């Protein structure tokens with residue numbers, strides 16, 4: 001049986017100019033352990049599996065004018081270590097080595113003034129397999145490592161055939177290595193108009209290289225306009241059999257469309273099992289921030305990378321959806337429902353969209369000057385386990401209840417434990433390590449470095465192989481394994497192995513035609529679990545709390561953030577089964593409201609006396625007047641101004657996390 005500490009594969013690598021230094025590399029179920037032994041000293045560290053996204057076998061690329069790798073070194077000369085895919089026609093036939101590239105993203109401390117912050121950095125570990133004279137044998141060894149790593153990264157046991165030691169040539173060996181289980185395929189929606197209009201370029205430059213590293217196949221759909229993604233998801237008959245996950249490269253608006261499209265399918269139960277990934281490309285990126293925040297990932301340093309890693313790692317964590325009912329609609333919401341101040345700012349500032357995020361600040365000031373209050377009724381059902389703290393309106397779970405709930409949800413493998421994972425890796429590990437030819441202890445590869453510490457040694461991007469100085473080229477996210485920059489003028493150059501590109505009319509990409517929408521909008525049906533609430537026209541249950549009065553706002557939140565800088569419900573987690581009502585009653589002064597709007601970015605607003613944070617499982621809002629200048633929004637989308645009620649459907653969707 002394989003356990004966390006069991007060594008599955010082990011090799012010793014050497015570096016040419018360090019005759020007394022050996023590098024023992026072990027693959028365990030915990031990760032890749034690298035141990036340096038030099039002059040009786042030993043240093044080791046482990047690259048955790050959680051931080052590895054994939055690995056590939058490469059061959060050295062043939063040089064145009066030079067065929068001999070044994071030529072004398074030209075001092076100071078630098079050239080790229082160019083590698084090509086194992087099946088490329090450009091391989092250097094004189095080099096029978098196989099280079100195993102292992103791609104990882106390590107959590108590191110920032111430098112200088114940012115030393116207290118953490119961020120993820122790419123680290124490519126290169127192992128050169130060259131023990132045998134024949135390419136096939138070196139390839140067999142490298143493939144063994146590649147397949148084993150891919151199984152482990154997918155959290156699957158490595159088949160024994162992959163781990164069997166083979167010291168002699170066995171032509172059938174490769175046939176014994178099963179496919180490493182490519183059981184995922186992504187449907188990616190990119191809204192080319194979201195945010196500042198750069199989502200498509202951002203996807204090509206920063207996300208596609210990661211998908212390539214992880215060998216994740218995907219199909220891309222550029223949305224043509226409002227409701228395109230919703231219609232696509234609703235109509236695509238083979239959606240659940242073709243795709244494992246749906247990825248949105250946009251803001252929260254497109255996620256809202258996709259979720260509601262899924263719930264418009266008769267097979268909604270199965271459709272809700274698809275993983276939902278979000279990569280922030282819009283102006284409202286509340287879900288992307290909340291998902292990373294719940295895991296303790298350093299989102300702010302690199303939101304796109306952190307979110308793309310969630311997609312690549314592909315753990316499906318439960319996420320609550322909220323069933324929403326208005327007089328004319330049933331909707332599903334994942335972020336928030338708003339009435340009053342915040343919704344007014346969000347909707348009315350649309351007219352300033354061209355100035356970017358500043359629009360919220362400017363319109364906040366405008367709304368404070370022309371402050372509005374709304375008369376109506378708020379009714380709610382308190383979430384189980386919460387009780388009133390003294391006479392105050394703030395409700396808190398008792399400590400033991402909170403612990404019990406946290407333990408329960410952690411035990412359910414929800415992926416949202418709120419802790420930064422401990423990270424033992426603190427050194428750069430970008431040097432290719434080489435297996436000796438014929439396993440002789442004589443090292444043939446050297447690291448061109450005079451650095452003394454292992455950390456510095458590994459971070460030097462320059463190597464000498466057989467007297468030739470090579471410069472490491474794999475590194476930045478948008479560099480191909482062969483060292484060239486990804487061409488960004490075509491999706492095809494991005495090399496997704498099996499991607500088809502659906503697109504819209506007049507696009508230059510391949511287009512997949514969907515059947516005509518034979519359903520009129522009236523015939524579109526919203527499915528989903530049955531409601532437990534009385535109809536909107538019926539009174540609320542007698543156990544509910546009812547407040548009549550004037551409100552500045554009622555904002556219902558189920559994620560911690562409703563925008564990257566809007567930390568509105570600090571206690572909310574994606575799967576806690578709770579809706580947090582943030583309520584401000586009329587009577588709050590403009591200066592208090594300004595403090596509130598300023599405090600929302602840090603979460604300090606919850607300590608203000610004017611703010612009530614009420615954990616509920618269901619609520620109803622009934623504005624007194626149906627004619628109002630105010631707005632009601634669901635996930636930032638405007639809905640009819642009038643009565644609305646909502647209830648939590650715990651863990652109904654699946655969101656992609658690390």
Ligand SMILES: Nc1ncnc2c1ncn2[C@@H]1O[C@H](COP(=O)(O)OP(=O)(O)OP(=O)(O)O)[C@@H](O)[C@H]1O
Nearest residue numbers: 193194195223224225226250251253254282283284
């Ligand atoms: N090609 C397109 N052109 C115009 N609108 C589109 C297109 N594709 C999708 N949309 C619409 O754009 C809306 C806003 O997108 P999204 O929320 O993802 O980005 P955003 O920039 O954050 O927008 P917002 O600030 O409104 O949240 C979506 O609701 C969707 O209906």
